[in-house]
Amino acid sequence: MLDALPPESRERLVAHAREVVFPAGARIFEEGQRADRFWLLSSGTVQLDVRVPTRPHAVVDELHSGDLLGWSWLIAPHVWHFGARAVGPVRALEFDGAEVREMCRRDAELGRSLALFVARTVAQRLHRSRTRLLDLYGPQGLAALSDSSEET
16 A cells, blocks of 8 residues: 555555554454444454354455554444454554545545555555455356246
8 A cells, every 4th residue: 555655655654654563363344333433454364254143254365464454444434344353363553444534535645545545555456356256256156046946
């Protein structure tokens, strides 16, 4: 993400970051909670998941070093669409969402660059989720579904 920003904006943004560490297994945030921050992963793996009634959380994506964790801080109503869990120890730069939104309001170039980066991130994750669904419900899954519907 930082490479997508103009150098001056990058420096100002990083000046507002703080380093954090999440231990293995830590819940970083829960689906439905207020989204007030985001992270750039320095090391480790984070799983994004969704709640499934009467079952364990379903993993929908995995993030690694260099990835952006959290985009809901940018888009109202600022509520997490997924949950996140550290698979092993995770190091990251943490940013305050409200503070960064205010920086974007004052610096149109920073705001445009961040908005484009977040849009690309959301599009990539949507593509990966679609691929996962096709793996789960692709030709074999669809054939099984159509066979069972013909019997009814």
